[in-house]
Amino acid sequence: MKKNDIIIICITILYSVLFFGESAGINFLFFNLVIIGTLRSLHPKVALSSTIVLAMVGSLLSSINIVWHNTHLSVVMNVISIVFLGGVFFNQQNSFFVAGINSFYSFFTSLIINISKKLFTSNNSQPNKSSASEKSYKNILIFLIPVSITILFISLYASANPAFAHLIQYIDLSFISWERIRFTLGGAFLVFSFFRQVQISSLTALDLNTSNFLLRSAATKRKIPNLISLKHEYKTGWILLLMLNIVLLIFNGTDLFHLTVGKLPEGVSYSSYVHQGVNTLIISIILAIAIILYYFRGSINFYKKNKLLKQLGNVWLMQNLVLVATIAIKNSLYISTFGLTQKRIGVYVYLILTVAGLITTFIKISRTKNNWFLIRINTIVFYIVFILGTFFHWNSIITRYNLQYGPQPDIEYLISISDNNLYNLLTINQPDIVLTDRQNVLLQKKKTEFLRKGKAQSFLSWNHNDWQTKQTIESHVEF
Template sequence: MKTTDKIILLSGLLFGVLFYEQAAGINFFIFSLVQVIGLYFTTPSERKTRNWWLVFAGANISAVGILLYGAQLGVWTNVISLFVLAGLSIEPRSSLVISIFHSLYTVVTGVVHIMTDFVSKTMEKSDWKEHSRLFKNVVIGAVSFGIAMIFVALYRNSNAAFKELTDQIDLSFISAEWIVFTVFGYYLVYLMYRPRKIKQVEEYDTVTSNQLNEEATGITAKWMSVQSENTWARTLLLMLNILLIVVLISELMYELGWVDLVDEVGHSANVHKGVNALIFSIVLAVAVILFFFQGRLNFVKENQWLRVLAVLWIFQNVALVLLTAWKNWMYVEEYFLTYKRIGVFIYLICCVIGLIYTYIKVTGAKSNWFLVRRVGWTIYATLLITPIVNWDQLIIEYNFSQAAGNPQNLDVEYLLDLPESNYPLIYERLADFRTYFPEEWDQRYIHLNEFYTEASSRDWRSFNFRTFNALTTKKQTYEISYEY
């Protein structure tokens, strides 16, 4: 049996043992550690490129984030990292975006591929001409396990200490549900180590350069002259620049109080509408630039003003992003922090980085695929940062500190919708505001008992430091018995 097959079998079993009826914690850390070690030793040194090492580090960082806080975002980042790392171990030249695309493609079409793999392996012939290699491995494993069980029975009868030791082994967790769960884990691990690729997509990704050459034309070359295309691009970008200048000026005049609206718009509606429109406008802005700067317009002598207009539009979009960030901060100051408002800031940071790469693409005659590659890594780097930050504690501490002068805007119900491991901290801070929220304060026993009961139903596999710290806090005014 190949080393990779052994790792797949071990990982499938670990999946069932570590994750069944457990929360995210040290189980993910152990599972991820086994996978990165397995991929390290099964990946040839020539395939361990810079990108491979970056994703290798990303898998470990996300695993540490899960161990610290048990956050679901860390779980998704870790799963993505492991799938991408396995893909890069086979094709190190793949970009991050295409590696993720092929991972999704593998999972969606996994059943078909597993069936075809099974058929092909059973048809392989080896020294036993009448049997397949897979059949022989199954027979060898079954016979070996049977003989081992015979010796276990003999040793139990002949050795009282060994019998007492084996009596303490609890296998009650093995059930039909556990078996199905473990098989599902084996399915996921198998697909991770046996990724599938669309050949045409893979070839395009690996052969496309980040730099354009003067032979590049673009899709408009078939039906439009370069002069007409240049005129069209300059006309459109000039109009869009003028339009965006008007938008920015009008928005600044409103925010500074120089003009009043007929229908007053609150911070909430203003921010929500602004962010939703910004999402579409940024995507559209980048798409327009990618369209016009995909080929020959990068090299014509008359493109100086076109570049100026494109760069000006990029900087205006950056200004629009910064203005939206300011509005979001005003919103946070009035209505406090939430995950959505933090998400807006993270999205805006990604927008600025994407626009910076768009500027580099325009001024450096880079290919469109250059932008796709760089933006993909930007989003991945952002995902890596999020699991190692205790966002729940940040939200709780900030909201209660701001509530000192504005308690009526404190959304306690939102805080109680955060993971239950935050309940001890929430009620510790809520003690100073009990007169403003008597109903929520009276429910503290119910909520805290729910948290302790839920945590006590899990064992060491679900250990993470946030839950552990919440369970061991001594700042409550009553004692609740629990085991962890």
């Protein structure tokens, strides 16, 4: 058996030990350290490119934030970071985006593709000899296939014949944890897919052969493009962007007027004012970027008289930035009136990502970049934004804000969002907040469930947030 295969087996066992029956905690940090250390020990000559470093740092930071905050975002971003790490490490020539796509693809296809290659690809140079790796796969399947089919038929016969099922009950297999076996096999599948990366060859080739800049076509270089069509497209573009700029200017002016005056039109609520604004923003930004991508997709970038179109495109993007700012102000007004929620934080995240998309689109226009540039750079920007988001304990922030500043905090909402804000709920110290009987019952149920889950877990699930909550409960804080 090859060294890489032994490492895959060892990491699979470690995966089972660290995560079976456990929740998120120090186990994530330890597993990330092992993965990164294994990659470096197996491939010491691999140069640490900027994308590899980014994925490694993202993996470590998100796992550290799991230990400290134990938020769902930290767990999700750590899983995504590990996937990206495998992609950029084994597909070093690819962009961060395509390497990530290849890595996700590997988790669904790697096992099947690798086994098929080992078993059904002939070795033309040595037809009578099999590699050690191929023999290992065949030896595993020689044992695994008969055992699996036998177990399947035992299950079928047991369900078809009660007497046979009764007989099987006398076979004491209690020492075998079938649940752990299934979990470990699932881990083996994931670990194998991580270390045995496969690629979407067509997407990989496209990524490798495409630069970030638009290139003039042969026809454009010879100055014999379809000039009539180009002029027509140019005129259509600047007329469209001029009209859209006028409409958006009126829209932004109306918004800014009401925000400055501090009074909404009659019959308009804060809720509709904010939510309709967000919906408009989503549609507007998508259309804005789509229009820009369409008109600046090719020859028009090299048209000498395209200055007006570029200016209108830049004004259009800047007006959308103004729209982003007004939505942020309206969202803040809504939060100050009705309190903080996960969705309202999500609005801010969307606005940040929108600003990033508008700025990179502006760079595309001014520096004659292509659409691949937007995909590549925005993938990295979005990844960094969400990694930075793991540094914040969002549910705790929501709970503290609503209890301290919310005019009428929705206690039942705070109880429902997760159990990692339990510490904040148990230490409510606001004299004007009195829990109802129903709220007390829900909070007691939440505390009981938290303690029940904690009893079934070992030190591998330790994280600072849960530890702080347990300390509060043990100190008999009243709530």
